Amino acid sequence: MNSFTFYNPTQLVFGKDSIEKLPQMIAQFTQGKKIMLTYGGGSIKKSGLYDRIMTLLSDFEVTEFGGIEPNPRLSTVTKAVEVVKEKGIDFILAVGGGSVIDGTKLISAASKLDNDPWDIVTRKVTPEEGVPFGTILTISATGSEMNSGSVITNWETNEKLGWGSPLVFPKFSLLNPEILYTLPKNQTVNGIVDSMSHLLEQYFNEADNSAIGDAMIAGVMKEIMKAGEVALKEPENYEARETLMLGATVALNGFMRMGYNGDWATHNIEHAVSAVHDIAHGAGLAILFPAWMTYVSDKSPERFAKFAEDVFDVDSSLSQQEKVDAGINGIRDYWTSIGAPAHLSDFEITEDDFETFADKTLFNGPFGNFYQLDKEAVMAIYQLAK
Amino acid sequence: MNSFTFYNPTQLVFGKDSIEKLPQMIAQFTQGKKIMLTYGGGSIKKSGLYDRIMTLLSDFEVTEFGGIEPNPRLSTVTKAVEVVKEKGIDFILAVGGGSVIDGTKLISAASKLDNDPWDIVTRKVTPEEGVPFGTILTISATGSEMNSGSVITNWETNEKLGWGSPLVFPKFSLLNPEILYTLPKNQTVNGIVDSMSHLLEQYFNEADNSAIGDAMIAGVMKEIMKAGEVALKEPENYEARETLMLGATVALNGFMRMGYNGDWATHNIEHAVSAVHDIAHGAGLAILFPAWMTYVSDKSPERFAKFAEDVFDVDSSLSQQEKVDAGINGIRDYWTSIGAPAHLSDFEITEDDFETFADKTLFNGPFGNFYQLDKEAVMAIYQLAK
Numbered sequence: 170m171n172s173f174t175f176y177n178p179t180q181l182v183f184g185k186d187s188i189e190k191l192p193q194m195i196a197q198f199t200q201g202k203k204i205m206l207t208y209g210g211g212s213i214k215k216s217g218l219y220d221r222i223m224t225l226l227s228d229f230e231v232t233e234f235g236g237i238e239p240n241p242r243l244s245t246v247t248k249a250v251e252v253v254k255e256k257g258i259d260f261i262l263a264v265g266g267g268s269v270i271d272g273t274k275l276i277s278a279a280s281k282l283d284n285d286p287w288d289i290v291t292r293k294v295t296p297e298e299g300v301p302f303g304t305i306l307t308i309s310a311t312g313s314e315m316n317s318g319s320v321i322t323n324w325e326t327n328e329k330l331g332w333g334s335p336l337v338f339p340k341f342s343l344l345n346p347e348i349l350y351t352l353p354k355n356q357t358v359n360g361i362v363d364s365m366s367h368l369l370e371q372y373f374n375e376a377d378n379s380a381i382g383d384a385m386i387a388g389v390m391k392e393i394m395k396a397g398e399v400a401l402k403e404p405e406n407y408e409a410r411e412t413l414m415l416g417a418t419v420a421l422n423g424f425m426r427m428g429y430n431g432d433w434a435t436h437n438i439e440h441a442v443s444a445v446h447d448i449a450h451g452a453g454l455a456i457l458f459p460a461w462m463t464y465v466s467d468k469s470p471e472r473f474a475k476f477a478e479d480v481f482d483v484d485s486s487l488s489q490q491e492k493v494d495a496g497i498n499g500i501r502d503y504w505t506s507i508g509a510p511a512h513l514s515d516f517e518i519t520e521d522d523f524e525t526f527a528d529k530t531l532f533n534g535p536f537g538n539f540y541q542l543d544k545e546a547v548m549a550i551y552q553l554a555k
Numbered sequence: 556m557n558s559f560t561f562y563n564p565t566q567l568v569f570g571k572d573s574i575e576k577l578p579q580m581i582a583q584f585t586q587g588k589k590i591m592l593t594y595g596g597g598s599i600k601k602s603g604l605y606d607r608i609m610t611l612l613s614d615f616e617v618t619e620f621g622g623i624e625p626n627p628r629l630s631t632v633t634k635a636v637e638v639v640k641e642k643g644i645d646f647i648l649a650v651g652g653g654s655v656i657d658g659t660k661l662i663s664a665a666s667k668l669d670n671d672p673w674d675i676v677t678r679k680v681t682p683e684e685g686v687p688f689g690t691i692l693t694i695s696a697t698g699s700e701m702n703s704g705s706v707i708t709n710w711e712t713n714e715k716l717g718w719g720s721p722l723v724f725p726k727f728s729l730l731n732p733e734i735l736y737t738l739p740k741n742q743t744v745n746g747i748v749d750s751m752s753h754l755l756e757q758y759f760n761e762a763d764n765s766a767i768g769d770a771m772i773a774g775v776m777k778e779i780m781k782a783g784e785v786a787l788k789e790p791e792n793y794e795a796r797e798t799l800m801l802g803a804t805v806a807l808n809g810f811m812r813m814g815y816n817g818d819w820a821t822h823n824i825e826h827a828v829s830a831v832h833d834i835a836h837g838a839g840l841a842i843l844f845p846a847w848m849t850y851v852s853d854k855s856p857e858r859f860a861k862f863a864e865d866v867f868d869v870d871s872s873l874s875q876q877e878k879v880d881a882g883i884n885g886i887r888d889y890w891t892s893i894g895a896p897a898h899l900s901d902f903e904i905t906e907d908d909f910e911t912f913a914d915k916t917l918f919n920g921p922f923g924n925f926y927q928l929d930k931e932a933v934m935a936i937y938q939l940a941k
Contacts, residue, residue: 170797172570177563183814184558378794380778381801388770396766408764411556415767415813424810427801428569 170376170428177423179315180341183415187343188218188305191225191262194341198301201259204229207249207273209237209265213307216351222264222305232256237265240443240450241272243323246279246286253280253300261302263339266356267311267363267450270304274319274337277302290321290332299334303341307348309414310360310451312367312421314342322444327529329444331436344418346410354401354508357413359451361397362509364417365390366454368425369500370436372476373465373539376429386425387479389416394503401507434537435461438550441529448516455509459501460553465540466493472539473497513554523551556762556814563809565701566727569801573729574604574691577611577648580727584687587645590615593635593659595623595651599693602737608650608691618642623651626829626836627658629709632665632672639666639686647688649725652742653697653749653836656690660705660723663688676707676718685720689727693734695800696746696837698753698807700728708830713915715830717822730804732796740787740894743799745837747783748895750803751776752840754811755886756822758862759851759925762815772811773865775802780889787893820923821847824936827915834902841895845887846939851926852879858925859883899941909937 182190195204204226213219223231234249253261253276263273277299279286288294306314313319318333349357368386396412403409419425438461439453466473470493477483477496487495505511513519527547530536535543542550568576581590590612599605609617620635639647639662649659664682665672674680692700699705704719735743754772782798789795805811824847825839852859856879863869863882873881891897899905913933916922921929928936 170570170794170801172572173568175567175569176565179562181561181813182559183561184556186558378797380782380794380798381775381805384774384778385771385805388774389767392766392770408556408766411764411814412766415556419767419771419810419813424805427567427805428797 170378171430173428175423175427176335177315177338179338179422181315181344181418182341183344183411185345185347187345188221189225191222191305191343192228194303194343195229195260195262198303198340199259202229203232203257203259205232205234205249205253205256205258205261207234207237207261207263207265207269207276209235209239209269211235213264216348218264218305218307218348222262226262232258237269237272239268240322240329240447241268243287243290243321243325246272246275246321249276250279250286258300261300263302263304264307266306266308267313270306270313270339271311271319271321273302273304274313274317275321275332276300278334278337287321287323289334290323290330292332296334296336299336301340303343304339305343306414308352308356308360309344309349309417310363312364312418314339314344315418315422320440327444329440331440344414346407346414349400349410349414350405352404355449357397357400357404358508359449360417361393361413361451361507362455362504363451364393364413364420365500366435366451366458367420369458370433371426371429371431373432373472374426374429375538379429382425382427382429383475383479389419389425390480392416393420397507430538432537432539434540434542437530437536438526438547441526442513442518444529445522445525446516446518452510452516455504456511456513456515456554457550459497459504459511460550462497462500463553464546464550466497468540513551520552520555523548526551556764557816559814561809561813562721563701563724565724565808567701567730567804568727569730569797571731571733573731574607575611577608577691577729578614580689580729581615581646581648584689584726585645588615589618589643589645591618591620591635591639591642591644591647593620593623593647593649593651593655593662595621595625595655597621599650602734604650604691604693604734608648612648618644623655623658625654626706626708626715626833627654629673629676629707629711632658632661632707635662636665636672644686647686649688649690650693652692652694653699656692656699656725657697657705657707659688659690660699660703661707662686664720664723673709675720676709676716678718682720682722685722687726689729690725691729692800694738694742694746695730695735695803696742696749698750698804700725700730701804701808706826713830715826717826730800732793732800735786735796735800736791738790741835743783743786743790744894745835746799746803747779747837747893748841748890749837750779750799750806751886752821752837752844753807755844756819757812757815757817759818759858760812760815761924765815768811768813768815769861769865775805775811776866778802779806783893816924818923818925820926820928823916823922824912824933827912828899828904830915831908831911832902832904838896838902841890842897842899842901842940843936845883845890845897846936848883848886849939850932850936852883854926899937906938906941909934912937
């Protein structure tokens with residue numbers, strides 16, 4: 170393992186009764202009464218969640234800021250920051266999935282600065298405080314509810330970039346697995362792919378010893394896979410939903426990656442695609458991760474063989490190559506079985522785009538902590554995914 | 556799972572260079588210069604760690620408080636509290652294992668109150684603030700370095716009681732696996748038993764669904780068992796030491812028990828013994844856990860069969876009873892193989908003591924969240940351990 174510091178102060182409140190705790194949770198962080206409610210396309214109004222929240226917030230002065238889109242946009246964040254400053258907002262409540270929360274993280278940090286919010290994302294300025302915020306999670310996938318990372322898309326420059334700061338851990342996140350009952354099937358599928366991808370990114374790391382992490386990653390991944398099958402057949406299966414919801418949170422809240430840096434090349438490769446085509450992050454990962462695995466496994470077969478043993482319990486008497494194949498096919502076949510896409514061509518993305526994508530991934534030079542990719546490698550991976 | 560709130564604000568700093576970060580870590584929590592250094596029997600002076608720390612603290616005014624004993628005593632804590640109040644201590648640095656840290660937690664909380672420290676342990680008073688403290692861990696076992704619990708022994712009343720408060724999370728804990736190289740062998744063994752016991756207590760819980768927890772517990776336990784064998788043969792094997800050290804921390808920092816209450820009967824049964832006989836906690840657990848498992852497995856064989864599958868990968872075609880036996884024997888045989896004791900008689904504890912112990916365990920009535928024990932059950936468990 171490498172030297173590391175683990176720190177995660179988010180209060181995770183989980184269960185059927187979690188949302189009712191909203192007023193007492195906010196009271197821990199502000200005496201003020203001016204709340205901004207951030208959300209996405211308005212599904213919270215149809216589901217009744219909006220009304221429930223407004224009742225719980227009846228003692229507060231609530232300013233609504235809806236319309237934060239999937240792959241949250243800089244332009245939207247910039248508008249929200251103006252409102253926060255103008256109204257003197259004391260606390261922000263993000264109600265939504267990873268996009269709403271990621272957007273809210275940048276709203277929080279940028280509202281205390283005079284800079285363009287993009288300066289935070291591009292590290293031109295380091296925020297030193299943020300407007301406190303909490304979340305109510307409605308889509309389980311990205312883990313943003315309990316980490317300090319955020320991904321923002323700048324449509325003016327076609328850039329999709331990740332950034333993070335210890336300031337933007339949510340103060341609290343309220344998770345009720347029942348909220349997931351009415352998710353459209355493709356969002357459940359994308360959430361499963363996304364949380365498994367986070368585990369994969371961390372499993373393939375550069376450290377000499379990641380025994381504790383390997384064990385937790387493999388264990389959580391197997392449970393997500395089992396629960397995913399159940400939840401897709403029985404959307405109102407509470408136990409399956411709670412395993413998926415908690416699984417997605419722990420997949421990217423730092424528990425799994427103590428002592429090593431995950432690879433994260435595939436996320437970069439995917440972001441280059443979804444910065445140009447408005448494709449769901451989970452769908453992009455389902456297409457690109459098996460391609461990355463296929464390409465990189467040739468270079469580091471030992472690790473891929475261990476992966477197959479850890480996650481798919483393959484017979485230890487198999488040859489190394491058989492194990493490698495079993496691990497990659499295990500992931501690809503599972504994702505196909507739950508209805509995730511497998512080819513870039515499913516989204517009318519052709520070879521003509523690959524060079525543009527590849528150049529975008531390489532804006533900071535070669536990348537990938539487990540296996541470093543150059544342009545030739547990235548092009549080969551897009552080819553494997555076409 | 557049950558509804559739960561997870562919150563753990565301790566900064567965990569891990570690695571060969573962790574201790575060098577001490578001054579900057581303290582500076583996050585106080586501008587004051589008055590530090591109390593708490594430690595145990597003085598092994599830190601022999602090892603050179605004391606000198607290293609004093610050099611790092613050269614800008615501070617350090618008050619030493621050594622002599623916190625294994626199974627830390629109320630009388631010692633009470634003396635330390637007087638010193639903290641008299642000197643106006645700004646920050647406490649605990650250097651030691653679980654006993655020093657547990658004692659320091661009570662010093663921290665009691666120093667801001669006029670009550671007897673025992674009133675906190677017995678819940679007569681709820682602390683509302685504490686003197687901030689951090690830790691440098693020298694024995695890896697209890698997990699106290701990253702949780703808010705503490706166990707204190709009152710030799711006047713022969714009581715050994717656990718208590719906790721969110722106030723007494725260490726602000727930071729600095730963990731360098733190299734510190735474990737020179738541990739006496741029996742302390743390494745007790746640490747392995749203690750951390751595995753924490754995992755066992757949590758695996759056997761009352762919840763309907765603990766899929767994520769089961770997976771993490773089983774995975775971490777297997778890695779501790781593997782690393783334990785290596786570290787006992789090669790005390791200076793860094794990778795084995797880091798797995799044991801991180802494993803013991805995550806075994807009781809809340810990661811594993813999201814959504815359920817562990818059983819914790821065996822800890823109560825053990826505390827009753829070590830409140831009277833000055834036996835190491837890990838040694839007591841090695842003797843008593845297999846006895847508890849044997850007694851309770853008759854009542855809940857399904858769970859014990861799953862345990863054997865999860866931790867010992869037993870063949871799924873075995874009968875339920877064969878699986879149950881394989882799980883219990885797996886734990887007992889492993890502990891015996893690493894040199895842990897297996898019988899109360901090894902410590903000259905006889906049947907004559909059992910009723911006294913049993914009465915002590917039942918001071919609050921029947922106990923155990925997975926399986927509730929009454930006096931007859933507790934007596935039977937001591938018989939199985941004799």
